[in-house]
Amino acid sequence: MSNEAKPVTIVMIEDDEGHARLIEKNIRRAGVSNEIIPFTNGTEALAFLLGPDGSGLVNKGRQLLILLDLNLPDMTGVDILEKVKGNDHTRCAPVVVLTTTDDQREIQRCYDLGANVYITKPVNYDGFANAIKQLGLFFSVMQIPKAD
Amino acid sequence: MPISGNALVRSTAALLLVGLLALAAIVGTTIWLVERNQVYFDQGLQARIARSATVNLRNALQNAETGQRGFLLTGEERYLEPYNDALPQIPDLLERFNTVQKSYPEAAASVAALNAGVADKLSELAETIALTRAGKRDEAMAIVETDRGKDAMDEARTLFDGIITAADDRIVTGIEDQRGSTNALRWVTIIGAFVIFVVVGGSAVTVMAYTRDIAKARADLEAANAGLEDRVRERTDDLGKANEEIQRFAYIVTHDLRAPLVNIMGFTAELEGTVGTLQAYMNGHDDGDDPRWNDARLAATEDLPEAIGFIRSSTRKMDGLINAILKISREGRRQLRPEQLDLNDVIETSTAAVHHQISENGGSVTSDVKVPRIISDKLSLEQILGNLLDNAVKYQDTARPLTIMVRAALAAGNRILIDVQDNGRGIASTDHERVFELFRRSGAQSQPGEGIGLAHVRTMVRSLGGEITLVSELGTGTTFTISLPRDLRNYVGSVQ
Numbered sequence: 001m002s003n004e005a006k007p008v009t010i011v012m013i014e015d016d017e018g019h020a021r022l023i024e025k026n027i028r029r030a031g032v033s034n035e036i037i038p039f040t041n042g043t044e045a046l047a048f049l050l051g052p053d054g055s056g057l058v059n060k061g062r063q064l065l066i067l068l069d070l071n072l073p074d075m076t077g078v079d080i081l082e083k084v085k086g087n088d089h090t091r092c093a094p095v096v097v098l099t100t101t102d103d104q105r106e107i108q109r110c111y112d113l114g115a116n117v118y119i120t121k122p123v124n125y126d127g128f129a130n131a132i133k134q135l136g137l138f139f140s141v142m143q144i145p146k147a148d
Numbered sequence: 149m150p151i152s153g154n155a156l157v158r159s160t161a162a163l164l165l166v167g168l169l170a171l172a173a174i175v176g177t178t179i180w181l182v183e184r185n186q187v188y189f190d191q192g193l194q195a196r197i198a199r200s201a202t203v204n205l206r207n208a209l210q211n212a213e214t215g216q217r218g219f220l221l222t223g224e225e226r227y228l229e230p231y232n233d234a235l236p237q238i239p240d241l242l243e244r245f246n247t248v249q250k251s252y253p254e255a256a257a258s259v260a261a262l263n264a265g266v267a268d269k270l271s272e273l274a275e276t277i278a279l280t281r282a283g284k285r286d287e288a289m290a291i292v293e294t295d296r297g298k299d300a301m302d303e304a305r306t307l308f309d310g311i312i313t314a315a316d317d318r319i320v321t322g323i324e325d326q327r328g329s330t331n332a333l334r335w336v337t338i339i340g341a342f343v344i345f346v347v348v349g350g351s352a353v354t355v356m357a358y359t360r361d362i363a364k365a366r367a368d369l370e371a372a373n374a375g376l377e378d379r380v381r382e383r384t385d386d387l388g389k390a391n392e393e394i395q396r397f398a399y400i401v402t403h404d405l406r407a408p409l410v411n412i413m414g415f416t417a418e419l420e421g422t423v424g425t426l427q428a429y430m431n432g433h434d435d436g437d438d439p440r441w442n443d444a445r446l447a448a449t450e451d452l453p454e455a456i457g458f459i460r461s462s463t464r465k466m467d468g469l470i471n472a473i474l475k476i477s478r479e480g481r482r483q484l485r486p487e488q489l490d491l492n493d494v495i496e497t498s499t500a501a502v503h504h505q506i507s508e509n510g511g512s513v514t515s516d517v518k519v520p521r522i523i524s525d526k527l528s529l530e531q532i533l534g535n536l537l538d539n540a541v542k543y544q545d546t547a548r549p550l551t552i553m554v555r556a557a558l559a560a561g562n563r564i565l566i567d568v569q570d571n572g573r574g575i576a577s578t579d580h581e582r583v584f585e586l587f588r589r590s591g592a593q594s595q596p597g598e599g600i601g602l603a604h605v606r607t608m609v610r611s612l613g614g615e616i617t618l619v620s621e622l623g624t625g626t627t628f629t630i631s632l633p634r635d636l637r638n639y640v641g642s643v644q
Contacts, residue, residue, distance in 0.1 A: 016407055016408075016410075016411065018408075018410075018411035018414065018415065019407070019410060019411060019414075022410075022411070022414040022415070022418070025418070071403070071404075071407070100403055100406040100407055100410065101403065103478075121406075121407075121410050125413045125414050125416070125417035126417070128410070128413075128414060129417070
């Protein structure tokens with residue numbers, strides 16, 4: 001990690017635009033103003049994360065936080081998680097899994113692959129907003145190096 | 149051609165009867181023919197005896213005559229020797245001849261004539277010999293010249309020849325009869341042997357054909373059995389797969405339904421926030437003169453919150469339903485853990501959870517477990533019984549204290565029947581199947597509920613390889629009967 005801290009870029013991989021919008025709104029509402037790059041499918045997201053050559057060099061030294069939905073049209077979020085955590089350059093990026101699945105086996109699998117946080121999208125909106133708010137706190141902790 | 153059991157019995161019996169008759173005929177005929185042979189032989193023997201007796205008598209008579217003639221010619225006693233030898237024999241020989249000839253009544257006349265002739269001849273002989281000895285040879289010769297002795301002798305000879313010829317005839321006839329009966333015996337034996345061969349051969353062919361039929365039928369049956377087992381296994385596999393498919397389908401559908409619901413709820417909340425902002429602004433400004441302002445305020449303060457309220461309650465309900473389906477589908481996907489259980493313990497655990505609610509109204513729970521040992525999934529069993537007991541408590545008849553009876557007994561096919569009987573309000577006969585359907589409820593909707601309890605129970609019972617049925621009368625009570633395999637491992641093994 002370079003001494004010159006760069007602002008954290010949030011990579012949001014979410015195929016449901018409504019969910020994406022709600023997540024973004026709540027992040028902003030929590031006072032997080034970092035750049036959010038949205039992707040609606042896995043292929044494009046992987047191209048961005050690992051670069052066109054798939055080596056991940058493009059993101060060397062960049063600070064990324066990945067918001068990942070597990071149900072994507074072209075692949076499952078687990079595939080993306082596997083590739084991100086298997087790459088030397090993107091391995092350090094925290095991954096927050098956001099999904100409707102509350103299947104215990106699925107959750108355990110994500111943690112085993114290196115997911116940092118797993119949030120189930122509750123239909124209860126207050127719970128959802130609360131979870132995002134907590135995520136905002138998480139971001140602000142990450143942003144401390146930038147503030148220094 | 150297949151032979152039926154009856155036809156086999158009939159044809160075999162008929163063949164055996166024919167064989168028996170043939171054998172009896174052969175034996176009977178043989179005995180009869182042997183008897184006949186014996187008779188012919190005896191007759192032949194008799195004829196030979198008669199013949200020899202006749203011949204002996206004739207010879208003796210001729211010897212006597214020869215002796216007389218020699219004596220008459222020479223006058224010497226030594227020429228009389230044949231006569232002297234024959235004379236003492238003749239009475240005996242005659243006696244024997246008469247005895248033998250008694251068997252032939254047709255010869256009686258000849259015999260009588262012969263006796264007379266013999267006596268006549270003997271007296272002529274004795275007379276002439278006596279005269280010669282006395283020296284009256286001329287007198288003796290005169291007697292001879294009367295041909296009295298010659299005539300008697302000729303007559304006797306003729307009679308002798310007749311009797312001998314008759315005896316010879318009888319001997320020949322006897323031999324021919326004997327040969328005939330021997331021939332008949334041969335033919336009877338040959339024909340009988342042929343019939344027996346036919347009978348034995350026929351029986352053998354019938355039995356072999358029948359045995360072949362039986363062997364073939366058995367092979368067919370075995371093949372059909374093997375095929376049946378394979379088909380059952382195949383169907384069970386198919387069922388298992390179809391069940392899994394439905395579970396997966398339910399799981400996926402509920403998940404995919406949830407995603408839009410998150411949006412609806414989320415944006416409804418956003419809308420609510422916006423409406424809140426709007427209301428705050430509206431309440432802060434009063435412009436009572438403008439009717440459009442009033443309309444807008446009414447929309448913001450009443451119509452919008454009402455609409456949002458309905459959207460919220462509907463989505464909440466929908467979320468509840470989706471969660472219910474999820475719960476059931478997850479239950480179906482849960483790995484069952486068959487273990488040795490004591491039904492008494494399981495029932496105890498389940499009743500303990502509702503014990504307080506039951507005793508509160510003076511009710512009681514009793515159990516009668518005849519077969520306590522079962523190998524099944526403990527959690528599922530507890531949930532099944534728990535749900536049924538919950539229902540019994542929820543839908544009890546308030547007019548009388550609740551009594552619940554739990555029974556367990558062995559049933560055919562190594563299964564266990566568990567009855568949960570209550571005296572609650574009962575279920576109308578039209579709803580007996582409906583209550584097991586998802587989101588369906590029966591009777592007065594006096595209790596909160598989503599209509600998933602019994603659907604869930606049925607899913608669990610089926611995943612344990614069982615079936616649940618109910619017997620109920622409105623106002624009297626309900627009995628749920630669960631039929632479970634005694635050993636879940638057999639069932640799980642057959643599905644996987």
